[in-house]
Amino acid sequence: MATAGGYEQQGWSTLPDHIVVRILLHLDLTDRYNASLVCRSWQACFHQPYLWRYFHFRFLTTVDPQKDRMWGYSQCLAKHGHHLRSVRLSLDQGDVENRHHACRVIESLATTEGRQLAEIKIFFTGENPLFYAGAEFVAALKTLFGPTPPTIKAPRSQIVHVDLSDLTVPFDDSVFMILAENHPNLQSLNILNRMLICKVSPSSILHLVQKCRKLTRLMAYHCSLSDDILACFAESDRAPVEHLGIVCRREEKYSKTLASELWRDLVTASPSLRVSLGFDHTCPLIKVGELMLPEIPVRELRLETFTRIFEEVNLAAAYYAPTLEKLVLQTRNSDDLGTALINLTQTCKLLKSIYVYCVLKREVVEEILASSPLIRETKDYILKWTADPEPWVVGVEEGD
Structure with missing residues (x-):
C-alpha cells in the first residue's frame, strides 16, 4: 500500500459498501x-436492494438516445x-416518445412480481400538446392501481402515497374508485x-375516504369535497387527519360552503389537523370570505386572486390567529391593505412566512418586520417597497 506525506493511500475498492x-x-x-464497472466491490453495491x-425515472429530452435509456430502465425493472x-417519474410530455416510455414504466411497475412499491409521484415538466387529454396515463394509472x-x-x-399534482391530465372518478378498492x-x-x-x-372522494381508513393527508379542490367527507374523516375508527390541502377556484360559483359544525367535529377528532387553504384568480371574490370559515385550523393561506383585497386579510387575522403560519398574497397595493397586513402580523404570533406579490409602502414593510420576530428569524418573506422586474412581479405593479 503506497504512502504519501505519511498518509496511506487506499484504492477506491476499499471504500465501505454503505458509502x-x-x-x-x-x-x-x-x-x-x-x-459499477470500477471494481467487483462496486459491482456488488450496484445490486444491493437498498440502492433500488x-x-x-427521467424522460426529459429527445437529445438522449431514448431507446437506449428505455432499454436500461427495462433491464432495471x-x-x-x-x-x-418509492418511484419518481419525470417527463417532458411534449414528446410522444417520452409519453410512451413513461406509460410503459408505469405498466411495468403494475406487473412486477413481488413488488414493494409504496409511493409514486409523476412530474410533467413541459407543455401539453394541443388538445392533449393524457388518456394513456389515465389507463396506465388504472392498471397500476388495479x-x-x-x-x-x-x-x-x-x-x-400517491402524488399526481404535477400530472396535468384530466383524471376522473374511475381512477380513484380503483385506487380505493385495491389500496385501502x-x-x-x-x-x-x-x-x-x-x-x-x-x-x-367519499368512497375513497370510506375505504381508506388510514388516509391522513388529502390535497384536493374544494369542489371535490363535501360535508359527508368531513363527517367520514371525523369518525372514531380511523386514523386522525393530519393535513388537508384545499384550493378554491371557478367551480365555487356553483358550490356550497362546507358546514361549520362538521369542521368543529373534525378538529375535535383530529386536534393536530393543519389545513392549507388557497384561492386562485378564478374564484369569485364574493366566495372567498364565505369559504374562510373561522372553524378551519388554517396553517397556510394563499390569496392569489390578483384583485384589490384587504378585508380577507383582516378576516384571516380574526379567524386564524392561533394557527396561521404562512400567508401568500397576490393583489394590488392600497392603504387598507397595508393596515390589514400590519394587523395580521401583530395578531398572528405563529406567522413565520409571508409572501406579498405587490409593492408596499416602505413604512408598512418595516412595521411588518418589526411586529413579527418569527419572520425576522426565518427570513422567509417577500416584502417589496420598490418595483422589481422579476421574478415576482405579475403585470404592471403599482408603487407608492
Whole structure:
C-alpha cells in the first residue's frame, strides 16, 4: 500500500459498501451502471436492494438516445423492480416518445412480481400538446392501481402515497374508485394538478375516504369535497387527519360552503389537523370570505386572486390567529391593505412566512418586520417597497 506525506493511500475498492451505495444513490441509471464497472466491490453495491428502494425515472429530452435509456430502465425493472419502494417519474410530455416510455414504466411497475412499491409521484415538466387529454396515463394509472394480475403469484404490496399534482391530465372518478378498492392502506393523496376543469366528484372522494381508513393527508379542490367527507374523516375508527390541502377556484360559483359544525367535529377528532387553504384568480371574490370559515385550523393561506383585497386579510387575522403560519398574497397595493397586513402580523404570533406579490409602502414593510420576530428569524418573506422586474412581479405593479 503506497504512502504519501505519511498518509496511506487506499484504492477506491476499499471504500465501505454503505458509502459506495450512498454515492450511487445520487447518480442516474447510466452513471450508476458505469460506476459499477470500477471494481467487483462496486459491482456488488450496484445490486444491493437498498440502492433500488428509491428511483427516479427521467424522460426529459429527445437529445438522449431514448431507446437506449428505455432499454436500461427495462433491464432495471426486470432485475430490481421488486425492490422499488418509492418511484419518481419525470417527463417532458411534449414528446410522444417520452409519453410512451413513461406509460410503459408505469405498466411495468403494475406487473412486477413481488413488488414493494409504496409511493409514486409523476412530474410533467413541459407543455401539453394541443388538445392533449393524457388518456394513456389515465389507463396506465388504472392498471397500476388495479387488482393483482393473474400472472403474478406473489401478492403485491399496497400503495400508500400517491402524488399526481404535477400530472396535468384530466383524471376522473374511475381512477380513484380503483385506487380505493385495491389500496385501502392509502395514507396520502394529492390531486391538485392545475387542470382548468376538475372532473373528480365528491362521491368518488367519499368512497375513497370510506375505504381508506388510514388516509391522513388529502390535497384536493374544494369542489371535490363535501360535508359527508368531513363527517367520514371525523369518525372514531380511523386514523386522525393530519393535513388537508384545499384550493378554491371557478367551480365555487356553483358550490356550497362546507358546514361549520362538521369542521368543529373534525378538529375535535383530529386536534393536530393543519389545513392549507388557497384561492386562485378564478374564484369569485364574493366566495372567498364565505369559504374562510373561522372553524378551519388554517396553517397556510394563499390569496392569489390578483384583485384589490384587504378585508380577507383582516378576516384571516380574526379567524386564524392561533394557527396561521404562512400567508401568500397576490393583489394590488392600497392603504387598507397595508393596515390589514400590519394587523395580521401583530395578531398572528405563529406567522413565520409571508409572501406579498405587490409593492408596499416602505413604512408598512418595516412595521411588518418589526411586529413579527418569527419572520425576522426565518427570513422567509417577500416584502417589496420598490418595483422589481422579476421574478415576482405579475403585470404592471403599482408603487407608492
